[in-house]
Amino acid sequence: MKRRSTDEDTFDFGARSEEFLETFFRKGAEFTEQLLQEAQKMRERIQELSEENVQLRSQLASDDAVKDLLAKIQALEEEKLKIRRSVDNAKREFQSYEDRYLEMEQELDQMANLYVASSQLHATMEAPQVLSVIEQMLMQFVGAGSVGIFLRGYSDDKTPYLRPVHAFHCEEICGTTIEWNVGPLGEAAANGVQFIMEPEKAVDESLPVACIPVMFGGDAIGVIAIYSLLEQKKKFVNVDYELFRLLAEHAASAIIGSGLYARTESVAAALDCFNSL
Amino acid sequence: MAQYTCLIVEDSPMMRQLIIFALGRIRNLKVVEADDGVDGLKKLAGGRFDLVITDINMPIMDGLKLVKRIRTDAVHKDVPIMIITTEGAAEDRQRALQLGANEYVTKPIQAPQVISKVKELLKIQ
Missing domain, CATH: 1.20.5 (Single alpha-helices involved in coiled-coils or other helix-helix interfaces)
Structure with missing residues (x-):
């Protein structure tokens, strides 16, 4: 290599x-x-x-x-x-407070109406004035257009009947008599039960829309009749029924008291009568 | 606080009492009563009033004549007038308002309605 x-x-x-x-x-x-x-x-x-x-x-x-x-x-x-x-x-x-307030207001109004009505009813002892107060109460407070006040009378055979003693805008009732227990007025008197008809349901204008028996000692001494209502009054409301009740319970004593007072000559004589009891 | 004076002209003592009862709920409102139109004019002449409430159907002088007289009165020609009456027909209302009434309320009255209208006329809140 x-x-x-x-x-x-x-x-x-x-x-x-x-x-x-x-x-x-x-x-x-x-x-x-x-x-x-x-x-x-x-x-x-x-x-x-x-x-x-x-x-x-x-x-x-x-x-x-x-x-x-x-x-x-x-x-x-x-x-x-x-x-x-x-x-x-x-x-x-x-x-709920507002509703209650409204209720209270309504109740207060009712109380005011009843208070005024009651005080006025017993504020006089003059018979014509007592009847006038009843008429005014129904006209001003209820809105009645025509009112008749009937008191109990007796025929010779002791049969009771109703005779008008006051008429407001229903003068046609003057001089008439109503048989006891006949028709709404007579039945209200005989039974002591109010007859109240809804105004819009009233068909016969000659018949009353409300008959309020005036009670004393469990018996009717007369009847207050409402024949018509004012144009603007269309139906009865709660306070009206309360007023009817007040009249049923208190009108009799006012009417009887005024009748008795008319027999005495003066307040002093009436007081003497009371003192002699 | 303002003090208001209201004249109530109404022949029914019962109605007067009821209106006064209702107006009692308005503070600082003083009420003077009169039985009819003539009595109302007398009361008006004797003072200054902020409101007149009158009925229509009254003896001696009715409410409509009273409204007419108030509207020509130098002192009270501008005072608000409220009519409270049983006359519910539209023509009655129209006539009263034409004569110078400011409010027209029909009976039976409802206190809250009257109170509210009075407050409105007196411009009370």
Whole structure:
């Protein structure tokens, strides 16, 4: 085997090492370049990630804020419901107070009417005035258009009947007599029960719409009849029935008292009669 | 506090009493009573009134004549007038309002209605 000369060997080695170094440095430069590029990419990615992170953090924070706000809204909604419920309760309570107030006002009006009627009924002992007060009471307070007052009389055979003693806007009743227990007037007297008809249902104008027996000691001493109502009065209301009851219970004593008083000459004579009892 | 004076002209003592009872619910309202139109004019001449309430059907001088007289009176020509009457026909109402009445209420009265109209006429809240 033939061996190469040393010069040739040296030459080859120098060239190869140079080539190696060149390659080495070129590759090193390339690698470095790649590393730098990679590092740049990494930096950019880090930058992106940190930006993303900031965004996520802020989103998370805003999510929390939204959660807080939702919770607050929920709480406020509940509070609103509570307030609405208490307002509704207060409204209901107010309405019930208002209704009660109206009821009280109506009751007060009724009491006032009854008080005035009763005081006026017993304010006089003059018979014509007592009858006039009854007539006025029915006209002014009830709205009666025509009123007749009948008292009990007896025929020769002791049969009771009704005879008119006062007529207001129904003068046609004067001089007539009503048989006991016949017709609404006679029946009201015989039974001591009020006869009251709804005005709009009245068909026969000659018949009364209300007959109020005037009671004394369990018996009727007469009957008060309402034949018609004022144009504006369409129906009877509660206070009217109360007034009818008052008349049924109190008119008799006023009428009988005025009749007895008429027999005496003066208040002093009437007092003497009382004192002699 | 304002003090109001109201003249009630009504021949029925019962009705007067009832109106006074109702007006008793209005504070600072003083009431003077008269039996008929002539008596009403006398009472008007003797003082200053903020309101007149009158009936129509009365002896001696009726309510409509009274309204006419008040509207020509130097002192009281502008005083509000409320009529409370049994006359419920539309033409009666129209006639009274034409003569110068401010309110027309028919009997039987309801106290809250009268109170509310009186307050309105006196401009009381």
